[in-house]
Amino acid sequence: MNRTFTFLPPLLGGAALIALIAWFLPSWNFVLAIGLAKGLPVLGLVLLMRGGLVSFGQGLYYALGGYTVGLASQYFGLKDAAALLVISAIGSALVAFVVGLLLSRYRDIFFAMLTLALSMLLYGILVKSTELGGTDGFNVHGITLFGIPLTGADRMNGLLLLIAVCVLGAINLGLFGATAFGRLLAGVRDNEIRVEYLGASADRAVLIAYVLAAVMAALGGAMSGIIVGHIDPEMAFWATSGEFVVIAILAGTGGVLAPFVAAVVLEVVRSFAYQYAPNTWQLVLGLIILALILFLPQGLSGLVRRGPRAVNAGEKS
């Protein structure tokens, strides 16, 4: 088998496992769903991070996905999840393409901050849009998939759909990693001068990764809107994007499964902290993050990867 596809068995296994857990522990399936929905933007972030780029503004697309679902179902009566997901994906891809034409020139902290600024601009607009509920946002209900209900008592269906979306997203990015553009990202991170002197466009690779990441984030936001049944500007707030970054770092850049695992783990940890340390859950969460960084230097994906690589030594030139 081609090495490109090695991620498939664990991915499908993981998906089946999550579905099983949700089946046997129904009281956890909402937490799992939230985790998975956050995993999608993280998946995109991890792709960007392979190119050395950290976006502090994936909330922009998370919100875009959520609001697409909300607006289309509220104002245009479109209630079918498949159609909503497709519209979210296409819409955010278009936005990301235009925005990306500017953004793809930026690197490092400047990329991070510009993405942050852009998502905060959307946040500002949403906050001011009282017709859309302002900061309170609004509820989304009655979304179905080809007539099958997804929420309420049938939320297992919603979770299954989400799992399917995650698997497709992960396969998509896994395969992208094997394309020329996908491989180029590592070069962009390491040495852009060399990339240019190989006749390739670093900006182009960044643009493509950015658009893909945006689509993932939008799908996550759309699924979150469907499953939570509520959307609000918080989705575009920097803290939301920041949380994606946190999960992405915990996940590490090693694979397409780790983002989901990290997101779910963090969500479960957070749930426990909320219930058992309501007054100090932030402290607990902070300590756990520190411990994870200390003991898993490569992120969760480092757990399954071969030994650590001394990347730091690369500062030679």
Added chain:
Amino acid sequence: MTAPIIAAKGLRKRFGAVVAANDVNVDIMPGTISGLIGTNGAGKTTFINMITGYLQPDEGSILLEGGEIVGLTPRDVTRRGVARSFQIPQLFNSLTAVENLTLAEAALRSRGFAGFAMLPDSALEKSARATLERFGLERFGDSLAGTMPEGIRKLLDIAVAMVARPRVLFLDEPTSGVSSEEKFPIMDRVIAATRADNMSMLFVEHDMEIVRRYSDRVLAFFEGRVLIDDKPDVVMNDTQVRTLIIGEEKAHG
């Protein structure tokens, strides 16, 4: 008479008070190998930087097979068949040597929509290892570029540059940092590869032995000017070159 593949005319470049190129005129003929020598700071790297689009000359023109390339980006220049290595190697430090070469191949194939096609892992790796072997680097296939010794990085830098199969190749001090007993075998390999593909090549070098042995002609730079541009023997015996660059005359009084 054949036309030069690269014709640089009247190049000027200054950085504040420093004149790094002062009316530089150089023709590079197809299929030839030129050596470029000069004191430190003479403008050798600047010359390569201007040709490959990293720096824009203040004045002058550079024709690649008759077409103007001043104003093009490094990427565009590279796509037109010019490649280079660097005085300080430019590698993908967190990747292995094999990965560096496959990435170079990926870069080559990322032009246009072809970039979305999936690349065959094993085939790429095989050709990367073959390239390494050609440069005698097979031992380093799986070590990270960032952790390799300087000399190996130099070589890998050249190998990476040659993945694109350019028609003109510029090497900035290819053998500095390489042990002396290995300099010649390495140059042999590089020269063989260039000749095989009928490339033109220009290399900057401080080691006069190498220059004498491998160049068809030699250019000597001094303070942004071309001191002399001639056959190796002529250049090496030129008094100015001997005093200013090789530093022999002084010894002989």
Added chain:
Amino acid sequence: MNGLLGAVVDGILYSAWLFIIAVGLTLIYGVMKILNMAHGTFYAVGAYVAVTLLGWWFAQGLPPWGIVPVMILSALVAGLVLGVVVERGILARFAGRDPIVLLLVTYALFLILEDVIKLIWGVDPWIASDPLWVFGQVEFGELIYPTYNLFIVVVAAVVGGLLTWFLQFTAKGKILRAVIHDPEVSRSMGINVGRWNLIAFITGSVLAALGGAFTAPTISVVPGMGVEVVVMMFAVVVIGGLGSIPGTVVGALIVGFVRSFAVHYWPELEVFSVYAVMALVLAIRPQGLFAGVELRKI
């Protein structure tokens, strides 16, 4: 006319406040390459310590002129304790890790400190507003301001002046710049890089706490007050060019004035203003206004 004067005065006050805190952030980043997400929380701790000490000071009926030293002392105490504990206790353990991982470490720190603040000071707001009254008022046109508000401008000028003088004109400052650029080579030249890291981190923390201490009397000191601050400071330092002191001055002035003029003339745009100007500056100058220099690489 009055409106304009007010906008300018408010702009200066706001810029001064931004500068003091942001310059600490930029200093820490410059030396340690750590973008400290907990910087806003350090600011909050400075405010809490100051408000506690000030409350005590006035409760004792001690003379009002003493509050400036009290606030400086608060900042020093807060900055030193936080600086030493965090740098030696936590950051040193993660030395050499990827900057992005260090970012996550400071984020964890931010979470932890937010709760630690709650454990120490509770969730009720703290107030010590006497300084706003005891120094009287000044008038600019028709607008009156507590004289105390001008203190922050003085503090900002002193901080900015001292830092610039130190970095540009003293040998120690140039040593620090060497550390900023290349810690390893600095070590082999005989520079104690570990100590400079600590010094830079403490200085940055003290500056954040100083901003908090001088702001404390004018605000209600509440949990979470540092959360928004840190994003604002990121905007300032990014506009100015990370790691650059003159850049931070300019960044603070731009953000301060843009916000002030928005409030005065286009209040509905106030929320957008900072991010819009950040996007605009970056669109024109991708590296910020005063980007650091790189050694020639090729």
Added chain:
Amino acid sequence: MAEVKPLLEVDGIDVAIGQVQILRKVSLAVPKGAMVGIIGRNGAGKTTIMRAIMGLLPLQAGAVRFDGADVSREPAHKRAGRAIGFAPEDRRLIPELTVEENLLLPSWANHHRDAQERLEGTYRLIPEAREFRNRRALQLSGGQQKLVAIGRAHMVGTRLLMLDEPFEGVAPALSKRIAEVVASLRPLGLSVLLSGADLQHAGASLDRVYRIDRGQVDAS
């Protein structure tokens, strides 16, 4: 002839970077006032030895002694304080400072009272540096940076000067002079440790040469 105690003694050191073992049981000695070369092909470990001596890499085993004192656990900046100067092969100047400030940095760091004299000495050694003393380091060509880096090491290295590949990338006229100059430092009691793929330039003046291959050293 009674063997005097060497100035620098590297005694069976093992060094690993990350998981990779780079040096194995490396020993070498630099007598006072001697000029010693380390020759080895690329990747043999020359740079690693120097970095280990400087304290930039931790030792797994063995010891480094300088002037009789065991400095194995001493941090790098203290070793510089013992008047060991190190010019790395990849130059590493501070780009935003001027050439002169770059040269003065070690003196400031080590509180040299005679900084100005040292500077004059360095300019005498490398007159080129005087020419571009007020230019910022970021603008220098590769070779010019190399010269300044050697000069900077010379500012602090009044007892031991470690030059990693000083002749690489330097035009022949200049590398000859560097060799001469380095040799001329010897009468002043300075010891020099040089590395290179070959040291023909230093050639005759070397008192002792160590050959290193795959992290192991033989004296010759």
Added chain:
Amino acid sequence: QADKPFKIGVPTFLSGAAAGPFGIPAKNAAEIFAAAANAGELPAPYDKKGFGGRPIELVVIDEAGGTTKQVSEFRNLVEQQGVDMVVGYTSSGDCLAVAPVAEEMKTLTLFFDCGTPRIFEAADYQYVFRPVATATMDNVGAALYVSEKLPEFKSYAGINQNYAWGQDAWADFEGTLKSAKPDAKLTTSQMPKLGAGQYNAEISAILGSKPDVVHSSFWGGDLEGLILQGAPRGLFKNSVVVLTSGETALHRQAKQIPDGTIIGARGPNGIFAPENTYNTWFRKAYNDKTKEWPSYPSYHMVQSLMAAKLAYEKAQGGDAAKVPTKEDVAKALTGLSFEGPSGKVEMSLGKGHQAVQEMVYGRVKKDADGNIGFVDVVRYAPERVNPPEGVSSADWIKAGLKAAN
């Protein structure tokens, strides 16, 4: 079964800026209520032990973390902690998001403090209630008060937080003035972001525009900051300032709040609460526990819990051994009318799920010792400051506070 503890989930802010002014007072109130109820020490008709004999057990969680988190935690409260009822939420966004989930999970949920009228105007619920009034009456009341009580009032400005609470407050205030005082002129409307803390520029802009009245729905640290920064700059001297949620800052900042400032308490709570046995009990119990006087969020909490207790016991129909169904309790709550520490409460809107109360405003007048007192206290009957059933607040205000007729 009948003496199994009755578990109540209490999501309220334990961290962030809302913890001090709202979350912790509410939590205190809930704990006081639970202790007193379990001991059977509440005034009649709340004097049965616990909930119809079942001891009350509180599960307090933090409301911080965003709506998604709250929806998730709501599910956890129900499915993992097995709570019988949820009484909580200060943030309107959380209320809006939780309501449909509560309905879906058939969990009795009482919102105790959030203000947005949208909840029961936009949807019908069976299991969701709000036994306190919406924020509409705060701002309608404030507008009525300034237009009726300040004859010289010609221009006004606003400073409100830039989120739904502040935006709605401002829209209601301005909307009501349009009909109550059509010739009054707007000078400037400032909307700094939530938690900004520093308002020098905003204060300058307001001072520069010289309004007669300044409206603010600020709360918590923002409110205190506005008072701290505004007072020395003459904000309260040059204009009459209306603080619709001013009550929470009252005791802490007595020194700074000048005479004449108009203060609201989101209903007849705290200082404006009527003299009755419940209020007497509550003030004493709260002060015994915390050494402070209760402010409106704690009134809101006790009031909500009282409604729940009353409805539960009503659903028992006098049979202390009976465990009523949720549906029975919901039915008992619907349209309930009861009396608590802040007087009479009628669940008369939103098909009996939404309470109305009277609204009270007064102007500060300190005595010689600087203790805060009030003059010109006006009590607006519920129907003057709340829309009639079936009409949304927004429409009602737009129509000049006139219903269909």
